[in-house]
Amino acid sequence: MSEIRDVRIKKRQELMDAGMNPYGKKFLKTHTIESFLKVFEKDLEVSLTGRMVLLRGHGKTLFADIKDETGKVQTYFHKDILGSENMDFVKKLDVGDIIGVKGKAFLTRTGEPTILIESFEILSKSLMPLPEKFHGLKNQELRVRQRYLDLIVNDEVRERFKFRSQMIQKTRQYLESLGYMEVETPMMHDVAGGAAAKPFITHHNTLDLDLYLRIAPELYLKRLLVGGFEKVYEINRNFRNEGVSPRHNPEFTMLELYAAYGNYEDMMKITEDLIVHLVQERDPSMVLKWGDHSLDFSTPWKRVSMKDAVKDHTGVNIDTVNLKELSAKYGFDDSHKMTRAGLLAHIFEEEVEKTLINPTFVIDFPTELCPLSKTHPHDPTLSERFELFIGGQEIANAYSELNDPVEQKRRFQDQIDLREGEDGYSIDEDFVNALEYGMPPAGGLGIGIDRLAMLLTGVVNIREVILFPQMRKDGSTS
């Protein structure tokens, strides 16, 4: 129905014809709505801006709720104050219009702080109707495809994205306070490394060069350790050409940080400290509701080896169990390269991950699953690596970084052999070369920022913490 739009286009023209610009310019406001409400005082002269979200006509007057980034306030257009000519302009206003107002504060009979408008400007005439005032916008698809409407109408959505921004801001402050330096490394890689994932492929025309959108910044950040920076971090996007799900978006935000001369124990401490710091500000009780779960962030967090986690949960002792029996049970057949380590990881993912609701560090990963990690000094089959699980999801992943170039190259080659024939996988020779110059021992950590934001805001779908998550092409008009 374009009738509403037609009516508004007509009003737009009538405003212009009457000399009132419906798309105004810079407007100086004295307060945000939040700050106005805080300092409210009768007869205070203020100017405010906002979008009209609710109109209540009342004879020769009009109440309009206007909303800015910080809140909502009632305004009052009165014919006796504005005069009949201005009141004609008021009749051309609609829900959705963005206006600037000047006026005097007062309290209505019922005690509502209100601005008695002395003058106003139309800063943007809205042509499209907003979603319904009471039920708002619920349609999942529209909420994402037209996120701007979601943000206008659904306050809790706007608050959630504000929180996400503050969470990242606090993370930066925390890391800076520990002496970490933020860096930016390439998004376009000629070798897709640092994680096991399918990359997106793109092409540089002038250089005639196929490039991969990065799947992880890891190998570049470690080059910086070689270069002599001792504490670096990066918060930015990774791109993985894989399925979309309530927990996966093709582009997602990752914090990676590296500390020279440290190890994965340091990373465990920094992970716990950072997340506890963020949770504490959210809710000092340290317990957050998340979906059907309640997450208890009280320290110290549980630590369990992968072997023990599997043993405790399934009774399977991976070192003594009959492999054939077990692989049959878990759907492994001869076509898989079945090893005890591979099977352990498989059972862990199938049976254990989803049960790790309160924060749990899983440690002592089999080395063959950790191509970038140092091994335990006393047991080379295990690596100095942990993954942090909260709410059954992997939130963080960290190692004592492997800094032996010869061993690193051998492990890369093993990975390539496993993925024989697949495109996009090759050894980052320059990274190995960098290691040959000497990288200090280091702890390295990655934290999934979107998932952390999910936990801290209580939502179970990643698209609720990503402003514009990936969607298919809109099929509604075809």
Added chain:
RNA sequence: GGGGGCAUAGCUCAGUUGGCAGAGCACCACCCUUUUAAGGUGAUUGUCGAAGGUUCGAAUCCUUCUGCCCUCACCA
């Protein structure tokens, strides 16, 4: 990619056994000078996601397609 569910007015939603496509809000007109999802009177509002099929007759049954949600697989 596999399996299940959903798609009706700008928004939120009803729609019985296949029998004239509905409500609330929004919009429009009129009334109303402190309302609070204001109120009152009246009017308008549709490619029932798309294309086929069955039928005297399809929003409703069948097929295909598109999109969204859930789930499995890949993965963080």
